[in-house]
Amino acid sequence: MFMRIDHVGIACHDLEEKIAFFERTFELTVVAREVNTEQGVKEAMLHIADGEGGGSYIQLLEPLSPDTPVGKFLTRRGEGVHHVAFGVPDVVQALDTIGGRGVRLLDERPRHGSMGSSIAFLHPKDVGGMLTELVQAPERQAETMSNARNADT
Template identity: 85%
Template sequence: MFMRIDHIGIACHDLEEKIALFSGLFELEVVAREVNEEQGVKEAMLRIADADGGGSYIQLLEPLSPDSPVGKFLAKRGEGVHHVAFGVPDVSEAMSKIGGKGVRLLDESPRHGSMGSQIAFLHPKDVGGMLTELVQAAKS
């Protein structure tokens, strides 16, 4: 079902500071920046590598407000890994298969994600405490 690790989402207080850290330390290139009002974040995608079905990235997330999901995460846990995202060929199909195994879906249907992708999240309590995202990369 999974084709690759699409990205690791990292919550941070200062997006520009973390871009400088990750790009300087690991020589990663920023390939996309977005403001996602629906999810309440400013984000940057830093490419790690290209792979079949899409690339692998570090996604840096700065909350737009303290009451956004990432803002609440930062207040409770501080900066660090927020979620792991797995690349899938068809996010709707993956949602159906995983949901059919009793895992609660946080999204009823796929929604807009970074760089034109389609995404859905799985409930962390049903996946060993890890917020898990399914990502269908945008068609090139």
């Protein structure tokens, strides 16, 4: 079901400071920046490597306010790993399969994610305390839609 680790999300107080650290220390490059008001974050995706299943990234997250999920995380735990995201070929199918196996879903259906992806989260209490994100890359979305159209004809 999982094709790769898509990204590791890291909560931080100062996005620009953390970007500079990751660029300087690990020679990573920012490939996308977004403000996701729905999730209450400013974010930057830093490219690590490409593999057979797609790219891998570090996602830096700064909350837009203290009452957002990432803002609350920072208050409770401080800066650090917020979630791990796994690339899947079809996020809807992955949700159906995982939900059918008894794991609670924070998202019943996909929503907009970074760099045009479709994402959904699993309940951390059902995944060993780890907030887990499922990510379907935009090119995979096009393949899934094309396959669904072909199946209808």
